[in-house]
Amino acid sequence: MGNTNVMVTKYTLDNSSACFISNKFDDKEVNVTLDDGATHVVPAWSVSILPDCKTVAYNSAKIKTQTSVMVKRPGVETVTDGLAWSWMPENLHPFMTDEKGNFRKNELLEQIATSGDQSDYLWYRTSLEHKGESNYKLHVNTTGHELYAFVNGKLVGRHYAPNGGFVFQMETPVKLHSGKNYISLLSATIGLKNYGALFEMMPAGIVGGPVKLVDTVTNTTAYDLSNSSWSYKAGLAGEYRETHLDKAKDRSQWRGGTIPVHRPFTWYKATFEAPTGEEPVVADLLGLGKGVVWVNGNNLGRYWPSYVAADMDGCRRCDYRGTFMADGDGQKCLTGCNEPSQRFYHVPRSFLKAGEPNTMVLFEEAGGDPTRVSFHTVAVGAACAEAAEVGDEVALACSHGRTISSVDVASLGVTRGKCGAYQGGCESKAALAAFTAACVGKESCTVRHTEDFRAGSGCDSGVLTVQATC
Known part of the structure; x- marks a missing residue:
């Protein structure tokens, strides 16, 4: 059964049935009553899945998975901002x-x-x-x-x-x-x-x-x-010579002293110590032009941080409801405006050698400044989660032994901004107190959304949003 915007699809095999309820309205939730007389609330622009046509097991607007904002931290002991570089011109x-x-x-x-x-x-x-x-x-x-x-x-x-x-x-x-x-x-x-x-x-x-x-x-x-x-x-000549492998027979051709910057068709090399710990490692290539990067002979990929995305209005608004538009007047939910498509490159720890020098080689095709390259370790900086209904559990977790230092947002209703920079909606002091007591000082925690969070807050919506700092 269904109409243009609300549809129920039922699949039956033997004596078992499964139901899918879709709501294409982008501005209102709907109540849908099935054959057994039970009524189900379906939020705007979402799909509910009922494996037995009785109980909602999943709704696309009520995803409770944690959103993590990763932060890059320079290593205090082993990763320095000033890498020692040498260079070699590509033989054209x-x-x-x-x-x-x-x-x-x-x-x-x-x-x-x-x-x-x-x-x-x-x-x-x-x-x-x-x-x-x-x-x-x-x-x-x-x-x-x-x-x-x-x-x-x-x-x-x-x-x-x-x-x-x-x-x-x-x-x-x-x-x-x-x-x-x-x-x-x-x-x-x-x-x-x-x-x-x-x-x-x-x-x-x-x-x-x-x-x-x-x-x-x-x-x-x-x-x-x-x-x-x-x-x-x-x-190119350097490709045939396999310059990226830093072979012993070629090391005499590397030049030290003043490092030329913004020079196209140039090879650069630096050595560094692997960061301690177990957190993921990334290379920040902002400042380079365009080329390819290797670590210990392993190709990390092409880079082009000098190519910056345009400033588009779609980066300034996002609402999951309604048709996604990447361009035109309706564009929304875009990210990375005025930024390179990629500046951080993952360096797998399996590529790194602990306790001995590691080698990074760049082929800079367009011309850039290798002295701005740096290494960082990555960890969860902010953890966010939502609970759409009373009774749902909200789980938050940091990573690699880091603990939750504060709970910054615990609000009901529509929150403005994005994870790591939420401005909150209707603040619930009861929810904030509950999450602070349960989570601060721990690597992970779980709190159940209760009716008490809304009572006395004056908030109409029951959707709970929580943001914590690791």
Whole structure:
């Protein structure tokens, strides 16, 4: 049975039945009476599951699982803010001409198929004879994800696909000299596309082009290089040399002294002691540009903290009720606005060596400041939980031996903010006293939601929200 917004679905097998009740209203709860005469309250925008069509075992609006806010703490004894860095430039010289490639083609090929997924990087290199000196605009049409352009050994331009729009055009001014001129284009992918219709067919790289030199005066094509002889080579010299493994034969090439910052195509290395204890360890890479990070030869992943998410209105409001919208006027429940998609990288303790130096290696592609890198241990800083009905148990817990130091919020009704920064709703002094007595000084605690919490508080709602500090 059902209507547009309220529906009951009943499944029967042999002599047993299970029921699902859904309420699509986003502004009101509903009372639903089943065949046995029992009435069930279903909150707005939620689903109730009754395994026997009598007792509600689960409602999606009444989830009681604890929400934990993790905090990063610098290690006092073993993790220092000032890591000792050395550096090594990536050797780009072999790629600045169109010689010594893997093969040549008179066309612009798709990157992933051409590179065989050996590397994120594929070099497209060509040359042309030119009479005299002239200024042009180098125009490249690419399916992304990122592009660097070199002319006669000099970096002349960089562009990347903003907001997932992988097809883009790069135009950058260049100067050709008399004689032979070399153009080297480095196309980079940010991993492989893994969603959407026919995602395995999505191209990457400068497939088809065009690549051309545009006259700066007439704004017309002076040279179309799309069908020139292109030399192809996948990867970078440091990848072939396995610089990230910090092999003994390569250690003499690392340079100390003043560490260059914001220098693209640079390798950096630092040693550090593993933090004591058992808490998880993270590396804070804020300050870096874009690249890859390894610890003791283990790849932690690509990083790009310099790429910051836009400031969107959806980060300022969140209500689980109603259709989720990631964009447009109805966007809500977004997180991470004005922040990098990721700045903290988990370093599994199995990667670390206790009591001896550990090595971090960075390949900084875009240019960043490695001196801002630091290590932290992670622990629960705030623990939050809800109880939708009287009789529900509320469980709170810290981690790794840490105890609850205070109970900051114990309120009924709608709370503003998010876990770790709740402003509370209708404060219940009885609930606050009960949780403080049961929880402070303990690693975990459980308190049952009672009618006493609402009595004398003047609160209409029975939904209890609790926030504690570890």
